[in-house]
Amino acid sequence: MDNLSLSNLHVSLGGNKILKGINFKVKKGEIVSLLGPSGCGKSTLLKTIAGLIEPSEGEVYIGGQQVNRLAPEERGTVIVFQDLRLFPHMDVGQNIGFGLKMKGVHKEIIRKNVINIMEKVGLDGYEKFKVFELSGGQQQRVALARALAAEPQVLLLDEPFSSLDENLRQKMRELVIKLHRELNLTTILVTHDQEEALVMSDRIAIMFKGQILQYDTPKSVYENPATPEVANYFGEMNSIEGFVENGFFQSFCDSSIGGCKTSLEDGSYSLMLKPSHIKLVKEPGAWIIKAISYLGDKYNIRITDNVLDLVVVTASNIDIHVGESVNINVDYPKGILYKKELG
Numbered sequence: 001m002d003n004l005s006l007s008n009l010h011v012s013l014g015g016n017k018i019l020k021g022i023n024f025k026v027k028k029g030e031i032v033s034l035l036g037p038s039g040c041g042k043s044t045l046l047k048t049i050a051g052l053i054e055p056s057e058g059e060v061y062i063g064g065q066q067v068n069r070l071a072p073e074e075r076g077t078v079i080v081f082q083d084l085r086l087f088p089h090m091d092v093g094q095n096i097g098f099g100l101k102m103k104g105v106h107k108e109i110i111r112k113n114v115i116n117i118m119e120k121v122g123l124d125g126y127e128k129f130k131v132f133e134l135s136g137g138q139q140q141r142v143a144l145a146r147a148l149a150a151e152p153q154v155l156l157l158d159e160p161f162s163s164l165d166e167n168l169r170q171k172m173r174e175l176v177i178k179l180h181r182e183l184n185l186t187t188i189l190v191t192h193d194q195e196e197a198l199v200m201s202d203r204i205a206i207m208f209k210g211q212i213l214q215y216d217t218p219k220s221v222y223e224n225p226a227t228p229e230v231a232n233y234f235g236e237m238n239s240i241e242g243f244v245e246n247g248f249f250q251s252f253c254d255s256s257i258g259g260c261k262t263s264l265e266d267g268s269y270s271l272m273l274k275p276s277h278i279k280l281v282k283e284p285g286a287w288i289i290k291a292i293s294y295l296g297d298k299y300n301i302r303i304t305d306n307v308l309d310l311v312v313v314t315a316s317n318i319d320i321h322v323g324e325s326v327n328i329n330v331d332y333p334k335g336i337l338y339k340k341e342l343g
């Protein structure tokens with residue numbers, strides 16, 4: 001069953017159209033990431049689900065109920081922001097129990113719930129600490145615990161780990177995944193960290209300029225990007241402009257890249273190849289090495305045949321130099337051909 005459903009959602013802010021017809025469904029117990037470049041509307045979408053921004057058009061359904069007219073606190077959503085927004089004058093226990101107190105829940109039940117949740121997020125023993133006495137990672141846990149205490153139908157996370165160092169971020173991701181499973185939560189995570197989205201999500205929605213370009217499993221989004229924009233978003237790609245004629249794709253330019261068989265119809269296409277889809281062969285050939293970037297366990301290498309420039313990756317244990325002439329082996333079946341729309 002869908003726990004969250006958005007239908008043709010449009011949002012304008014300051015006279016600009018920010019969300020342009022978002023359709024989106026999340027099943028109960030799913031963890032979904034909204035991924036996309038800065039300014040594409042991820043936070044706006046999250047805030048619209050939470051009821052903090054009103055759509056100009058379209059509907060938000062939570063648990064099958066249309067909630068457009070419900071106030072944020074009546075929707076069954078809780079949002080955790082990057083800046084956490086904890087109450088500095090309250091201790092940890094009071095922060096976590098705040099939502100329950102507002103709902104008029106009995107003091108003893110609040111305390112029981114708070115203790116239970118503190119244990120779940122690894123904060124046992126910190127009930128009486130003030131927020132400023134905690135580390136950044138512990139404060140993140142308080143914010144998460146406060147959100148969970150409200151028992152939301154949909155947990156909304158707006159880049160909650162982006163201020164943490166890599167180690168802590170990893171720990172928080174693992175914690176969210178663990179809690180998500182234990183509590184069968186429905187979670188929407190806004191991030192612009194591709195790895196985070198790939199690791200954490202059941203499905204990823206890739207957003208560009210206020211629209212969702214692709215909504216699929218991490219593997220599908222990564223391996224079969226629906227558009228060149230999505231493909232490019234997952235790292236630098238080689239884009240080769242060309243055409244298909246009689247079941248064969250070839251480049252428009254007179255490059256030694258060659259071509260490949262395809263079952264696609266005749267027309268203009270872009271062939272998108274990841275750097276890892278092109279293997280460098282260390283023998284004299286048509287390609288010259290222009291630049292080498294050392295990336296620890298691999299090299300990013302720029303090559304040219306004076307017609308096309310390509311980027312390839314290789315293991316960093318090979319002996320290779322700028323100016324050297326090499327050959328390449330292109331793994332065409334892994335490349336994706338996108339038909340160019342006319343006009």
Ligand SMILES: Nc1ncnc2c1ncn2[C@@H]1O[C@H](COP(=O)(O)OP(=O)(O)OP(=O)(O)O)[C@@H](O)[C@H]1O
Nearest residue numbers: 013014018036037038039040041042043044045192
């Ligand atoms: N209150 C507002 N009034 C006018 N424009 C706004 C307002 N809030 C956001 N915007 C604009 O809406 C667009 C989308 O912003 P949003 O914060 O949703 O993007 P985002 O994808 O979450 O970006 P980031 O990854 O940088 O947080 C941006 O161009 C932003 O400038």
